[in-house]
Amino acid sequence: MAKKDFTIFDLMARFPDEKSCIIYLSEQKWASGYCCIKCGSTKNKQGKKKDNKRCKTCGYEESPTSNTLFHKIKFPLQKAFYICYQLSVNKKGMSTLELSRQYGLSQKTCWFFKRKVQKAMVSSDAHPLEDVLEIDEFSIGSHEKEKPGRSDGKKKKVILGVEIVLNKKEKLTIGRAYSRVIDDYSTQSFKPFFEEKINAKSTIFTDLWSSYKPLSNKYDINQEKSNNGESMKLLHTHIMNMKGWLRGIHHHISTKHAQCYMDEYHFKFNRRLNLENCFDKLILGMTKNEWFSYKMASQTT
Numbered sequence: 001m002a003k004k005d006f007t008i009f010d011l012m013a014r015f016p017d018e019k020s021c022i023i024y025l026s027e028q029k030w031a032s033g034y035c036c037i038k039c040g041s042t043k044n045k046q047g048k049k050k051d052n053k054r055c056k057t058c059g060y061e062e063s064p065t066s067n068t069l070f071h072k073i074k075f076p077l078q079k080a081f082y083i084c085y086q087l088s089v090n091k092k093g094m095s096t097l098e099l100s101r102q103y104g105l106s107q108k109t110c111w112f113f114k115r116k117v118q119k120a121m122v123s124s125d126a127h128p129l130e131d132v133l134e135i136d137e138f139s140i141g142s143h144e145k146e147k148p149g150r151s152d153g154k155k156k157k158v159i160l161g162v163e164i165v166l167n168k169k170e171k172l173t174i175g176r177a178y179s180r181v182i183d184d185y186s187t188q189s190f191k192p193f194f195e196e197k198i199n200a201k202s203t204i205f206t207d208l209w210s211s212y213k214p215l216s217n218k219y220d221i222n223q224e225k226s227n228n229g230e231s232m233k234l235l236h237t238h239i240m241n242m243k244g245w246l247r248g249i250h251h252h253i254s255t256k257h258a259q260c261y262m263d264e265y266h267f268k269f270n271r272r273l274n275l276e277n278c279f280d281k282l283i284l285g286m287t288k289n290e291w292f293s294y295k296m297a298s299q300t301t
Protein backbone atom coordinates (compact mmCIF):
# COMPACT_ATOMS: atom_id res chain seq x y z
CA MET A 1 0.00 0.00 0.00
CA ALA A 2 1.41 3.38 -0.98
CA LYS A 3 1.55 6.05 1.67
CA LYS A 4 -1.49 8.30 1.45
CA ASP A 5 -0.77 11.87 2.44
CA PHE A 6 -3.20 14.10 4.27
CA THR A 7 -1.86 17.63 4.28
CA ILE A 8 -2.90 20.58 6.40
CA PHE A 9 -4.50 22.02 3.23
CA ASP A 10 -6.69 18.91 2.95
CA LEU A 11 -7.70 19.52 6.56
CA MET A 12 -8.44 23.20 5.89
CA ALA A 13 -10.61 22.23 2.92
CA ARG A 14 -12.56 19.72 4.99
CA PHE A 15 -12.94 21.92 8.08
CA PRO A 16 -12.98 25.59 7.08
CA ASP A 17 -15.08 26.69 10.07
CA GLU A 18 -16.68 25.71 13.38
CA LYS A 19 -19.86 24.53 11.68
CA SER A 20 -18.14 21.97 9.48
CA CYS A 21 -16.53 20.49 12.60
CA ILE A 22 -19.88 20.24 14.43
CA ILE A 23 -21.52 18.55 11.43
CA TYR A 24 -18.69 16.04 11.15
CA LEU A 25 -18.80 15.27 14.88
CA SER A 26 -22.53 14.75 14.70
CA GLU A 27 -22.10 12.32 11.77
CA GLN A 28 -19.42 10.38 13.61
CA LYS A 29 -21.18 10.30 16.96
CA TRP A 30 -24.47 9.02 15.56
CA ALA A 31 -23.02 7.04 12.63
CA SER A 32 -24.60 3.81 13.81
CA GLY A 33 -27.89 5.50 14.67
CA TYR A 34 -29.22 7.59 17.55
CA CYS A 35 -29.80 6.05 20.96
CA CYS A 36 -30.78 8.18 23.98
CA ILE A 37 -28.20 7.67 26.73
CA LYS A 38 -30.84 8.32 29.41
CA CYS A 39 -33.66 5.98 28.32
CA GLY A 40 -32.33 4.04 25.31
CA SER A 41 -35.02 5.31 22.93
CA THR A 42 -34.03 5.59 19.27
CA LYS A 43 -36.61 8.26 18.41
CA ASN A 44 -35.42 11.86 18.34
CA LYS A 45 -36.14 15.30 17.00
CA GLN A 46 -34.08 18.46 16.62
CA GLY A 47 -33.22 20.03 19.98
CA LYS A 48 -33.47 23.67 21.09
CA LYS A 49 -30.10 24.23 19.49
CA LYS A 50 -30.01 23.34 15.81
CA ASP A 51 -27.29 20.68 16.00
CA ASN A 52 -28.63 19.01 19.15
CA LYS A 53 -30.84 15.95 19.24
CA ARG A 54 -33.73 15.69 21.70
CA CYS A 55 -35.14 12.34 22.78
CA LYS A 56 -38.81 12.01 21.80
CA THR A 57 -39.47 9.72 24.78
CA CYS A 58 -37.78 11.42 27.77
CA GLY A 59 -36.87 14.83 26.35
CA TYR A 60 -33.14 14.57 27.11
CA GLU A 61 -31.21 16.87 24.82
CA GLU A 62 -27.73 16.06 23.63
CA SER A 63 -25.21 18.08 21.64
CA PRO A 64 -22.68 16.48 19.26
CA THR A 65 -19.98 17.08 21.90
CA SER A 66 -21.78 15.91 25.05
CA ASN A 67 -20.73 12.52 26.43
CA THR A 68 -17.66 12.56 24.19
CA LEU A 69 -14.08 13.63 24.86
CA PHE A 70 -14.97 17.04 23.39
CA HIS A 71 -17.45 17.60 26.24
CA LYS A 72 -17.02 20.93 28.09
CA ILE A 73 -14.25 21.96 25.72
CA LYS A 74 -13.05 25.46 26.55
CA PHE A 75 -11.76 26.45 23.10
CA PRO A 76 -13.17 26.35 19.54
CA LEU A 77 -13.77 22.92 18.07
CA GLN A 78 -11.88 23.90 14.94
CA LYS A 79 -8.80 24.47 17.07
CA ALA A 80 -9.35 21.08 18.69
CA PHE A 81 -9.57 19.44 15.25
CA TYR A 82 -6.28 21.04 14.21
CA ILE A 83 -4.62 19.80 17.38
CA CYS A 84 -6.05 16.31 16.71
CA TYR A 85 -4.62 16.56 13.21
CA GLN A 86 -1.16 17.40 14.45
CA LEU A 87 -1.16 14.77 17.17
CA SER A 88 -2.34 12.04 14.80
CA VAL A 89 -0.43 12.88 11.64
CA ASN A 90 2.89 14.26 12.91
CA LYS A 91 5.18 11.32 13.29
CA LYS A 92 7.01 13.00 16.13
CA GLY A 93 3.87 14.12 17.94
CA MET A 94 3.92 17.46 19.73
CA SER A 95 4.79 18.46 23.25
CA THR A 96 2.19 20.37 25.27
CA LEU A 97 4.57 23.34 25.31
CA GLU A 98 4.64 23.46 21.50
CA LEU A 99 0.85 23.07 21.32
CA SER A 100 0.43 25.87 23.84
CA ARG A 101 2.62 28.22 21.78
CA GLN A 102 1.05 27.37 18.44
CA TYR A 103 -2.58 27.50 19.53
CA GLY A 104 -2.49 30.29 22.11
CA LEU A 105 -3.77 28.03 24.89
CA SER A 106 -2.38 27.45 28.37
CA GLN A 107 -0.02 24.52 28.77
CA LYS A 108 -2.39 23.02 31.32
CA THR A 109 -5.27 23.12 28.82
CA CYS A 110 -3.07 21.50 26.18
CA TRP A 111 -1.85 18.81 28.56
CA PHE A 112 -5.42 17.94 29.52
CA PHE A 113 -6.64 17.87 25.92
CA LYS A 114 -3.68 15.75 24.88
CA ARG A 115 -4.55 13.19 27.55
CA LYS A 116 -8.01 12.94 25.99
CA VAL A 117 -6.49 12.48 22.55
CA GLN A 118 -4.28 9.72 23.94
CA LYS A 119 -7.33 8.10 25.51
CA ALA A 120 -8.99 8.05 22.08
CA MET A 121 -5.85 6.43 20.67
CA VAL A 122 -6.08 3.36 22.91
CA SER A 123 -6.51 0.24 20.79
CA SER A 124 -9.93 -1.42 20.88
CA ASP A 125 -8.22 -4.86 20.86
CA ALA A 126 -10.47 -5.76 17.92
CA HIS A 127 -7.50 -6.61 15.69
CA PRO A 128 -4.87 -8.57 17.64
CA LEU A 129 -1.42 -9.10 16.13
CA GLU A 130 -1.32 -12.20 13.92
CA ASP A 131 0.76 -14.62 11.83
CA VAL A 132 4.49 -14.31 12.58
CA LEU A 133 5.29 -12.30 15.70
CA GLU A 134 8.30 -11.32 17.75
CA ILE A 135 7.88 -10.38 21.39
CA ASP A 136 10.30 -8.89 23.89
CA GLU A 137 10.28 -7.44 27.39
CA PHE A 138 12.35 -4.46 28.52
CA SER A 139 12.22 -1.33 30.66
CA ILE A 140 11.80 2.35 29.84
CA GLY A 141 12.73 5.44 31.79
CA SER A 142 14.90 8.52 31.47
CA HIS A 143 18.68 8.39 30.97
CA GLU A 144 18.62 4.71 30.37
CA LYS A 145 21.55 3.00 28.76
CA GLU A 146 20.27 1.63 25.48
CA LYS A 147 20.36 -2.11 25.53
CA PRO A 148 17.73 -4.64 24.67
CA GLY A 149 16.41 -6.97 27.33
CA ARG A 150 15.47 -6.63 30.97
CA SER A 151 16.94 -4.27 33.53
CA ASP A 152 15.84 -3.37 37.04
CA GLY A 153 15.42 -0.09 38.85
CA LYS A 154 12.66 2.52 39.13
CA LYS A 155 11.71 2.20 35.50
CA LYS A 156 8.56 1.00 33.84
CA LYS A 157 8.62 -2.57 32.64
CA VAL A 158 7.12 -3.17 29.24
CA ILE A 159 6.19 -6.08 26.98
CA LEU A 160 6.03 -5.39 23.24
CA GLY A 161 5.06 -7.44 20.19
CA VAL A 162 5.48 -6.82 16.47
CA GLU A 163 4.19 -8.57 13.35
CA ILE A 164 6.91 -9.63 10.92
CA VAL A 165 5.58 -9.26 7.37
CA LEU A 166 6.89 -9.16 3.81
CA ASN A 167 6.75 -5.82 2.04
CA LYS A 168 6.17 -5.30 -1.70
CA LYS A 169 9.83 -5.92 -2.42
CA GLU A 170 9.61 -9.25 -0.59
CA LYS A 171 11.74 -7.89 2.26
CA LEU A 172 10.94 -8.61 5.88
CA THR A 173 9.53 -5.61 7.70
CA ILE A 174 7.26 -4.76 10.62
CA GLY A 175 3.48 -4.79 10.24
CA ARG A 176 1.66 -3.60 13.33
CA ALA A 177 2.89 -3.42 16.92
CA TYR A 178 1.53 -3.07 20.46
CA SER A 179 3.07 -2.64 23.89
CA ARG A 180 1.93 -2.69 27.48
CA VAL A 181 3.28 -1.59 30.85
CA ILE A 182 3.58 -4.60 33.19
CA ASP A 183 4.31 -5.00 36.91
CA ASP A 184 7.08 -7.55 36.47
CA TYR A 185 8.45 -10.07 33.99
CA SER A 186 6.38 -13.00 35.26
CA THR A 187 4.14 -15.26 33.18
CA GLN A 188 1.17 -13.86 35.10
CA SER A 189 2.04 -10.32 34.00
CA PHE A 190 2.63 -11.38 30.38
CA LYS A 191 -0.73 -13.14 30.14
CA PRO A 192 -3.09 -10.15 29.68
CA PHE A 193 -0.90 -8.85 26.84
CA PHE A 194 -1.07 -12.22 25.09
CA GLU A 195 -4.82 -12.50 25.63
CA GLU A 196 -5.66 -9.01 24.40
CA LYS A 197 -3.06 -8.29 21.75
CA ILE A 198 -2.10 -11.65 20.23
CA ASN A 199 -4.05 -13.97 17.95
CA ALA A 200 -3.60 -17.39 19.55
CA LYS A 201 -2.88 -19.01 16.15
CA SER A 202 0.25 -16.89 15.62
CA THR A 203 3.80 -18.21 15.44
CA ILE A 204 5.69 -16.36 18.16
CA PHE A 205 9.41 -15.81 18.61
CA THR A 206 10.85 -14.63 21.96
CA ASP A 207 14.17 -14.72 23.81
CA LEU A 208 15.02 -17.47 26.31
CA TRP A 209 13.39 -15.80 29.34
CA SER A 210 11.72 -18.52 31.41
CA SER A 211 8.36 -16.74 31.89
CA TYR A 212 7.42 -17.37 28.26
CA LYS A 213 7.64 -21.12 28.64
CA PRO A 214 4.34 -21.76 30.51
CA LEU A 215 2.52 -19.82 27.78
CA SER A 216 3.47 -22.45 25.21
CA ASN A 217 0.46 -24.48 26.43
CA LYS A 218 -1.76 -22.14 24.50
CA TYR A 219 0.61 -20.41 22.07
CA ASP A 220 3.17 -21.54 19.51
CA ILE A 221 6.21 -20.05 21.24
CA ASN A 222 9.71 -20.44 19.79
CA GLN A 223 12.49 -19.26 22.11
CA GLU A 224 15.84 -18.28 20.71
CA LYS A 225 19.00 -16.78 22.21
CA SER A 226 18.88 -12.98 22.23
CA ASN A 227 22.58 -12.54 21.29
CA ASN A 228 22.65 -8.95 22.61
CA GLY A 229 19.87 -7.93 20.26
CA GLU A 230 21.46 -9.51 17.17
CA SER A 231 18.53 -11.89 16.73
CA MET A 232 15.09 -10.35 16.24
CA LYS A 233 16.73 -7.26 14.75
CA LEU A 234 13.50 -5.70 13.41
CA LEU A 235 11.88 -6.00 16.82
CA HIS A 236 14.86 -4.43 18.56
CA THR A 237 15.03 -1.59 16.04
CA HIS A 238 11.35 -0.92 16.70
CA ILE A 239 11.97 -0.83 20.45
CA MET A 240 14.93 1.55 19.98
CA ASN A 241 12.79 3.83 17.78
CA MET A 242 9.98 3.92 20.31
CA LYS A 243 12.36 4.62 23.18
CA GLY A 244 14.00 7.36 21.12
CA TRP A 245 10.59 8.92 20.45
CA LEU A 246 9.66 8.78 24.13
CA ARG A 247 12.96 10.39 25.09
CA GLY A 248 13.04 12.95 22.27
CA ILE A 249 10.41 15.67 22.42
CA HIS A 250 8.75 13.93 25.33
CA HIS A 251 11.70 13.91 27.69
CA HIS A 252 9.66 15.62 30.39
CA ILE A 253 7.01 12.93 30.58
CA SER A 254 6.47 11.13 33.79
CA THR A 255 6.84 7.36 33.44
CA LYS A 256 3.48 7.36 35.26
CA HIS A 257 1.94 8.14 31.88
CA ALA A 258 4.15 5.77 29.87
CA GLN A 259 1.21 3.65 28.71
CA CYS A 260 -0.57 6.72 27.28
CA TYR A 261 2.50 7.69 25.29
CA MET A 262 3.06 4.17 23.99
CA ASP A 263 -0.61 4.05 22.94
CA GLU A 264 -0.07 7.31 21.03
CA TYR A 265 3.07 5.91 19.40
CA HIS A 266 1.44 2.69 18.22
CA PHE A 267 -1.80 4.37 17.14
CA LYS A 268 0.27 6.35 14.65
CA PHE A 269 2.71 3.59 13.82
CA ASN A 270 -0.05 1.14 12.96
CA ARG A 271 -1.68 3.67 10.62
CA ARG A 272 1.50 5.15 9.17
CA LEU A 273 0.48 4.29 5.60
CA ASN A 274 -2.85 6.11 5.67
CA LEU A 275 -2.73 9.48 7.41
CA GLU A 276 -6.29 10.60 6.63
CA ASN A 277 -7.58 7.39 8.17
CA CYS A 278 -5.42 8.20 11.20
CA PHE A 279 -7.18 11.54 11.70
CA ASP A 280 -10.70 10.15 11.11
CA LYS A 281 -10.08 7.22 13.46
CA LEU A 282 -8.93 9.64 16.14
CA ILE A 283 -12.03 11.84 15.86
CA LEU A 284 -14.21 8.71 15.94
CA GLY A 285 -12.33 7.57 19.05
CA MET A 286 -12.94 10.99 20.62
CA THR A 287 -16.71 10.54 20.16
CA LYS A 288 -16.72 6.95 21.48
CA ASN A 289 -14.90 7.58 24.76
CA GLU A 290 -16.42 9.10 27.84
CA TRP A 291 -15.30 12.44 29.18
CA PHE A 292 -13.06 12.54 32.27
CA SER A 293 -11.99 15.35 34.58
CA TYR A 294 -8.60 17.01 34.92
CA LYS A 295 -8.20 15.38 38.33
CA MET A 296 -8.90 11.93 36.90
CA ALA A 297 -6.38 12.56 34.11
CA SER A 298 -3.61 13.52 36.54
CA GLN A 299 -4.14 10.38 38.60
CA THR A 300 -3.80 7.90 35.74
CA THR A 301 -1.16 5.34 36.42
Ligand SMILES: [Zn+2]
Pocket residue numbers: 036037038039040041055056057058059060
Ligand atom coordinates in the same frame (compact mmCIF):
# COMPACT_ATOMS: atom_id res chain seq x y z
ZN1 LIG B 1 -34.52 9.45 26.31
